[in-house]
Amino acid sequence: MKIDNEVFLYIFKDFDFEKFYLMYTQSTNKLKRTSKKEIIKVKCLYIQDCVIRLSATKDGSFTLHSQILKAVVGREYRQILDTMVKMKLIKKKTFKSQKYKVGEFSMQYTIPEKIEYDKIRLISEKIKKYKKKSRELICQMKEDTVGKDFDLMYGKRFRKRYVASLRKITLENIEGYDNYVKKLLKEDKTESKSLYYMVLKDDLLDKNKEIESIDYSSGAGRIYHVFTHMKREIKKFLNIAVMLDASNSQPLLLSKMIFDFYDIDNKGGYNIMKALKEVKAADIHYVGKNLRNYLISNNIENENVAGMDDDVLYYLYLVVNGLLWDMISEEKHVEREIVKTTMFKQVFYSNTPYAYKWKEWAVEFAQMFPTVYLIIGRWKMKSRPKGIEEYMKKNKVCPNKPTAALSIAMQALESKIMVTILKKMYKRKWYAVNLHDCIIVPKIEDKEKVPTFDQLKKLMDEVYMSFGLSATFK
Numbered sequence: 001m002k003i004d005n006e007v008f009l010y011i012f013k014d015f016d017f018e019k020f021y022l023m024y025t026q027s028t029n030k031l032k033r034t035s036k037k038e039i040i041k042v043k044c045l046y047i048q049d050c051v052i053r054l055s056a057t058k059d060g061s062f063t064l065h066s067q068i069l070k071a072v073v074g075r076e077y078r079q080i081l082d083t084m085v086k087m088k089l090i091k092k093k094t095f096k097s098q099k100y101k102v103g104e105f106s107m108q109y110t111i112p113e114k115i116e117y118d119k120i121r122l123i124s125e126k127i128k129k130y131k132k133k134s135r136e137l138i139c140q141m142k143e144d145t146v147g148k149d150f151d152l153m154y155g156k157r158f159r160k161r162y163v164a165s166l167r168k169i170t171l172e173n174i175e176g177y178d179n180y181v182k183k184l185l186k187e188d189k190t191e192s193k194s195l196y197y198m199v200l201k202d203d204l205l206d207k208n209k210e211i212e213s214i215d216y217s218s219g220a221g222r223i224y225h226v227f228t229h230m231k232r233e234i235k236k237f238l239n240i241a242v243m244l245d246a247s248n249s250q251p252l253l254l255s256k257m258i259f260d261f262y263d264i265d266n267k268g269g270y271n272i273m274k275a276l277k278e279v280k281a282a283d284i285h286y287v288g289k290n291l292r293n294y295l296i297s298n299n300i301e302n303e304n305v306a307g308m309d310d311d312v313l314y315y316l317y318l319v320v321n322g323l324l325w326d327m328i329s330e331e332k333h334v335e336r337e338i339v340k341t342t343m344f345k346q347v348f349y350s351n352t353p354y355a356y357k358w359k360e361w362a363v364e365f366a367q368m369f370p371t372v373y374l375i376i377g378r379w380k381m382k383s384r385p386k387g388i389e390e391y392m393k394k395n396k397v398c399p400n401k402p403t404a405a406l407s408i409a410m411q412a413l414e415s416k417i418m419v420t421i422l423k424k425m426y427k428r429k430w431y432a433v434n435l436h437d438c439i440i441v442p443k444i445e446d447k448e449k450v451p452t453f454d455q456l457k458k459l460m461d462e463v464y465m466s467f468g469l470s471a472t473f474k
Contacts, residue, residue, distance in 0.1 A: 007127050008202075009045055010052040010195070012089050013116040017041055024083045026074075037078060043073045045122065046130045047080050051090055055111045056199040061093065065106045068137045071131050081107070089115060117195050150223075153452060154419060158426070163210035163211060165180045165431040166225055168442040171204040192298035195259035200230060204238070206390035215404065218408050219396040221415035227435055235440075241450045245307060245438035246471035247322025250348060253410045254376070255316055255469060260387065261375050262312075264469030265325070270305045273320045274301055277314075291317060309371040314413040332364075347373070349407045379406035413467070 015362075021037060028034050035043070047069070051261060054062035071076040084090045095106035103351055120368045150159050181197040203209075215222040227238075235243065246252055259269035275298045276291075290311045295305045305313070318324040328343070329336045346361040352376045354366075367371040378385055380403040384392075391397070392405060399408045418434040425432045425439075429449050432441045439460065451459070456472055464471050 004191070007122050007124060007131065009050045009116050009120050009122050009127070010056075010199070011045060011120060012052070013118050013124035015048070015089075017044065019027075020044060020083055020087060023086055023457070024079060024380050026078050027083060027086075027144075028359065033047040035074070035081075040076065040080070042124060042126050043076060043130075044080055045124075046073060047077060047084075049283065050134075051081075051109065051111065052117055052195065054201050055109075056195040057203070061108060061110050064109065065141070066107060072134050079108075088112065119198060128193075139210070142212075145276040146211055146213055147467060149369075150214050151219055152213060153214065154217060158209070158419070158423065161426045161431075162223070162422070162433060163209070165433045165442065166209045166211070167207060168239075168431055168444055169227065169433065169440065170207075170210075170239055170442075171237055172443075173237040174201075174205075175396055177201065177234065178236040183285055200226075200234075203415045213236050216399065218404075219398045220408050220411035221419070221448050222411055222436065223415070224432065225433070227440075228431070238440075239442040240440055240443040242456050243438060244453070244456055245435075245472045246460075246464070247474050248319050248324045248403065249414065249471075250341070250344065250410055251315075251319045251324050251472055252460070252469060254348070254372075254406075255319060256413060256467065257379070257391075257406070257409070257467060258312060258316070258372065258375055260391065261378075262304075262308055264304050264468075266466070268301065269468035270465050270470055271300055272304060273316060276317045277320050277470055277472070279317060279321075311369045315369045315372045320470055320472065348376065349404075349472070350380075351401075351403045376406060379409070394446075415471075417463060417467055420466070421460055424459055 019425040021040065024040065025203055034040070038208075050069075051062070051064065054064070064081070066077075073080075081090070085092055088113050090109045091109065124179065147159065154162075178201075181194075181201075183195070185194055209222060209226055211225050212228070214223045219377055225241065255273065259265075259272075264272070272295060275295050277295065278298075279291075292305050292308070292310075296302055297314075315324070325336050325339050325343075328334075329339045330340065342361050343365070347365045350359070350362065353421075354362075354373070362373075379388055382402045384402070388405070392409065395409065395412055397405065397409045397412055399405045414437055418439070419436065420433055421439060422434060427450070429440065430446060430451050432439055434440070439456065441456065444450060458474060460471070
């Protein structure tokens with residue numbers, strides 16, 4: 001028989017409450033009022049669950065909103081946290097707490113790596129009330145911040161449909177997920193990773209998923225939720241009907257900046273990419289002038305390609321066919337994912353305009369694609385060219401440092417493309433969300449609200465074309 005008020009909690013393994021309470025009373029002996037021992041125990045369990053869940057989902061360093069904790073458990077929350085710090089169960093961050101709202105502060109903490117956890121079933125009406133009130137306050141806070149920013153950027157109707165789609169995606173193959181996690185943990189027995197997958201499982205099965213945040217202030221407009229940072233391999237355990245993303249997505253988005261550099265409009269850029277997409281893999285010898293001649297012979301206007309450098313045409317060819325990462329991976333004998341990560345770090349998203357003097361991968365990229373690397377560097381200069389400044393102003397790109405301009409601009413372009421795709425899908429009554437550059441459609445009973453692979457691909461092709469791009473989807 002199911003008990004209605006049972007609650008699952010994460011607590012510190014072998015937690016000694018008597019020791020905790022002794023230290024707690026020593027720190028509170030000057031207070032005129034404090035709750036009874038039994039109530040302090042309940043509050044202590046609740047706060048343990050809060051900090052452990054946050055630690056698992058925030059990669060170790062996490063924030064506690066003081067006003068919410070105070071409203072939920074009362075003023076003792078601070079002494080409970082301070083006692084946990086004294087017991088070395090959690091650590092305070094050394095820098096000052098960050099403001100997140102006028103008059104309210106968020107405290108930053110970490111949990112030491114050696115600390116282990118347990119998951120317990122607790123029958124407690126009091127903790128159930130704490131959790132309910134906490135959810136209500138967090139939802140209200142998100143409505144006042146994330147919701148407000150989201151609506152300002154994309155509209156209330158879009159958010160409503162996005163959240164509805166998000167809630168339809170769940171963990172379908174629970175047994176498969178559990179076996180996958182067991183295999184991972186055999187290789188790495190880190191307690192924090194074990195906890196992460198336990199909390200992630202709870203979040204994936206949660207029927208009340210919400211948008212966690214939106215990158216509003218920088219202009220990127222990226223949408224973050226429970227699926228955003230999970231490992232790619234976990235997707236196969238979800239109830240996904242259709243999933244499509246663009247190969248070499250970030251390098252593909254850079255193509256837009258390349259066309260702007262050569263003053264080529266959306267139509268001209270798309271025609272170039274479409275033609276390059278039709279070059280057969282067997283004809284890879286089409287580089288430089290040969291590739292340019294191929295474009296002209298395929299009715300691409302001469303003025304659009306005459307001024308383009310050889311390395312740029314070769315770069316566009318590789319990107320539009322989804323071959324850039326694979327080519328570099330094969331040449332360097334390094335795994336594709338390592339190539340992708342390192343290229344982002346040293347080339348596309350590096351903190352210097354030109355890092356080829358001391359970064360190996362940047363040196364090699366600059367040798368392969370010197371003009372492309374020059375275009376990338378122009379975006380990261382403190383004094384950027386007029387055309388780039390105009391692009392940033394027009395698209396409301398507001399990086400917190402000059403070298404982040406390109407990364408924010410590319411993320412903003414990605415968001416615009418994805419949101420355009422989703423809006424068209426929502427008009428057709430299809431459910432879907434995006435994971436950055438990937439569109440995910442959940443399985444639902446009403447088949448009319450689920451596009452086929454070909455329908456989704458056709459729609460995405462049309463949207464990319466409207467931005468002057470052509471992609472290879474996978």
